[in-house]
Amino acid sequence: MILIVDDRPENILPLKKILELHNFSVDTAESGEEALKKVLKTNYAVIILDVQMPGMDGFEVANAIAGFSKAKDTSIIFLSAVNTEKRFITQGYTSGGVDYLTKPVDPDILVLKVKTLYRLYRQQQELRETHQILQKEIEVRKRAQEEVEVRMQELRLVLASLPQMAFMIRPDGQIEYVNEHWFRYSTNPTAFPNTHPDDGICDEWRIYLKKGIEFSREIRLKELESNEYRYHLLRLVPIKQQEVPVRWVGTYTDIHPQKMAAELLEQEVELRTKELLVKNIELERSNHELQQFTWVVSHDLKEPLRKIQILNDLIKEKYLSTNPEAVSYLDRSINSSARMSGLINDLLAYSQLSTPALFQPTDLNQIVVEILADFDELITKKKAVISVGVLPIIDTIPGRIRQVFQNLISNALKFSKKDIPPKIGILAERVKDKDLDSAPDDTGRYYRLIVHDNGIGFDEKFMDRIFVIFQRLENQNHYEGTGIGLAIAKKNVDRHNGIISAKSRVNEGSQFILILPIDQNDTPEIKNR
Template structure:
């Protein structure tokens, strides 16, 4: 809005008509006092101020306008009929004016000046708004940075406390695990001695004291059988508790391991007419004894849980993959980082819904009368797999067999590091 200040109505009407014709919003004041009152209440982009007025003249009004913090930046154009000389111009600029228009004024010149100062006012206002937004943004960012620093400090403190708690908890857990391993080992070891005596004396009674065919022979045989099962259970508990004891990882050729297992199971394989096939198995960085336990438990299960009247067909196959993903596509050995070992059989199978349950310790899906075992073999397989940072899973269908798959990293350490340390 533009404020016209003039004590003569004809001058105000003339100026107002010209400005409104060019879409400017105009306000008027007939004296300096009225102009100052309006400036205190409203915002103006430009003041056109007559110099010669009764009461306060234009210079006094300009000085008053420039003295208000609210209006000090409003541009002022003096409108005067007085001849312009140097002293008059100096007085005008000192009082706060920025330009002069002499009476009678040229409408085009006046409009040009008004448009120029109006545009400058708009630009200054936009610049002021931008500066205000920037200051607000700076303040906001400072506050955000302070809050972020406070949050980071709090988070770092919580992380430090959590880390300290975890370290303490891990140390306590390691201590408890060691105590548990020692207890399991000692308890199992101490159980072996009386078990051996039960087995020895049971066999002596059966062979030298009891006459074949006596009813007591059946009872003694049950005692011996129970002692044998208890001995197997003790051995498996010892094996399970020993998995967590730190051991050295070494390159293990799974082809050789499987060959040794087949030789060990030679009598059982012949009894069941089992056929074991394989493709080329990889060399995997593992704890050797645990690599053997893993394959041995999976192959033993495949032979043991066979169907009556059906020769066990067992396939041990491997594929190399680049990603730790069951669905990863096979790759050549130069790109391989992991392998999937699958032991597949045509045995009795089980409901697929039990595929996770069977890896729990002492978990059995069949009675001990139907199939011998301790219920620890697959738990051992799972624990060994996890020790080697891998996964194990099973798929099965009743009457159609099972497939146990193990996903393992080929290296437990960086291959180049391993080669350097073993060169």
């Protein structure tokens, strides 16, 4: 900040405006006494001081300011219109001024001088701050050095009490301290113990030493008394001062018993793994036999059902067409047989989900087109409006992913509101993570597929039931189904290393969300196998 001191406001105003045009903060005083009060409260870089003032003149003010330690870096420029003689100029310099200008003052010259003195003031302030910082740094380093010496002594006492080999190394890599356990493996306190020929680490740990980072490794040391190699864990930890390593503390911890136990455990694990492989082969064989049995049983069950349906239809048409009550009973029987047949088919499909199958690139657009063609009659009947976005090509088992979309579209058509045409939408977007709420990402490894409708919906408190086999939220008298479709969809999505969930409200429609990987070979589930 710049202070202008003059007893005449008409002299202050033009100087103030000129300096403010050059982005200086300007303060003013109309007497020497007022100027001294302001100097005591505020730091000024430059004071422009008029010589002729009533009361205290400029020289007296300058002499007073020179006694203020707070203003020792402040530069004073004298201005005078009368006292232009050499003796007055000399008095100005001896009073503490750095310049003496006579009026009228050239504004450009004044601004240049103020800029130079202001810059000098800032440099002096920075030098003083730097000096103070350096002083503090020296004091801190001195105290730190003293603390390090105390800590080193304490550390030696601690290392001496450890039940393991302990040592200290200087930054140049030379050993400067070892405890008594060291001599079980080395007779030389400045040389490392003999290591196994396959465990040479001299070059390796020195690299870590140069980088100033912790080093840890298993190593075998030769015990002098037994002449045998024992496993140890070597650790080197830097002791830093101002982020610079000043010492290294090292330990050799005997882990020989644990190592021997671990090797024995590995042998046991290897043995158990072989046994599990044998059991797994047997389990796969049993599973295959069970699937064959399920197929045979389902086929044998469906054959009598077909005959029951055919015979019931014949009886209704030939003998009971004129008996409405009997026809009603037969229709119930026929419908029950049809539901039983559907249940057997769904059970058969569910049992076959564990059968191994190969993934291959699949165009989901083609899958959905084929499914909609299958439902064409029902779509026309219900006047359904179906919109399908651009779907991706991803790795799937085509037959099984078809089951997923077939069940979701079938449910959307089935559980529609009465007298309201179903509206079904299918869309996809690429996402970063395997998470239902993952953010869209054009380079992500997954796709989020959404099938939404305007049907009857369901209460989300039953969310944990909708993907469980045989669980139904609606009365089967109102809506047909076996309660297996969503269980099949869930198992198929799991087989594709994906996730499936739903969002819904009663009478506000449902939204089924799938997250499926684009490349099955790029999923964490496959990589971790």
